[in-house]
Amino acid sequence: MWQVLKNRWRQGFRTAPYPDKEPDFPERFRGRPVPAENGPGVDLGKSLFNEDALQDRPPAVIGYSRDYRMAVSRREDLLLMKEGLKLAGALDQKIKKLYGRSLKLRAVCAGSCNGCDSEVQALGNVVFDLSRFGIQFVASPRHADGLLVTGMVTRNMETALKKTYEAVPDPRIVIALGACALSGGPFAGSPQTRDGVDGVIPVDLYVPGCPPHPYTILDGLLRLLGKLKEKTPGRKS
Ligand code: SF4
Numbered sequence: 001m002w003q004v005l006k007n008r009w010r011q012g013f014r015t016a017p018y019p020d021k022e023p024d025f026p027e028r029f030r031g032r033p034v035p036a037e038n039g040p041g042v043d044l045g046k047s048l049f050n051e052d053a054l055q056d057r058p059p060a061v062i063g064y065s066r067d068y069r070m071a072v073s074r075r076e077d078l079l080l081m082k083e084g085l086k087l088a089g090a091l092d093q094k095i096k097k098l099y100g101r102s103l104k105l106r107a108v109c110a111g112s113c114n115g116c117d118s119e120v121q122a123l124g125n126v127v128f129d130l131s132r133f134g135i136q137f138v139a140s141p142r143h144a145d146g147l148l149v150t151g152m153v154t155r156n157m158e159t160a161l162k163k164t165y166e167a168v169p170d171p172r173i174v175i176a177l178g179a180c181a182l183s184g185g186p187f188a189g190s191p192q193t194r195d196g197v198d199g200v201i202p203v204d205l206y207v208p209g210c211p212p213h214p215y216t217i218l219d220g221l222l223r224l225l226g227k228l229k230e231k232t233p234g235r236k237s
Pocket of ligand 1: 002017112113114115116117150151178180181186209210211212
């Protein structure tokens with residue numbers, strides 16, 4: 001027991017000081033793409049954040065920045081031009097009053113490769129400690145305020161997703177997470193998928209990435225709940 005306490009003391013406080021302090025990222029981190037000058041822009045909903053995008057001719061992406069903030073409220077806002085992004089705004093006052101201090105989410109894997117789900121799981125570790133913001137995952141949609149959906153929505157999961165959505169009491173929110181959930185990702189166009197969540201149920205927050213970094217997810221969630229100090233644009237319905 002004494003050894004356990006000693007080790008715990010030595011480890012110190014591990015939780016990141018985010019959002020009071022900007023996060024650090026490893027060298028290999030790929031954040032928001034840098035669109036080419038006079039290019040067609042980058043659809044973050046489809047972006048896989050890989051090297052291949054840099055080889056396209058004419059190039060749409062010339063590199064990746066270290067900016068992790070990418071979550072938006074509307075699908076059309078995912079088109080990144082050189083002017084930047086219209087980041088997600090807070091929920092309207094009525095919903096914010098309900099969920100601002102306690103948000104329960106039901107996670108639904110609608111056909112993902114589990115990469116996105118692993119990043120969601122990481123949000124629960126001591127570094128990110130999602131529950132300090134009052135956000136927790138629950139086992140039943142009937143106990144949830146909203147859904148967090150990963151995966152492109154396979155035909156096999158379409159009915160299950162609709163039924164899970166209907167089981168969440170109103171007002172409910174939906175978060176689509178990762179390129180697959182936003183557009184079908186690498187599986188877009190397959191007859192076995194619905195190419196993203198918003199073709200099946202309405203979406204309130206789009207979080208790009210393949211998979212999104214936990215800080216990108218956290219930033220989107222805190223924007224949605226109006227918990228970030230910086231000014232965010234209002235949510236449009
Ligand atoms: S977006 Fe990428 S990491 Fe997430 S489920 Fe799709 S392929 Fe996997």
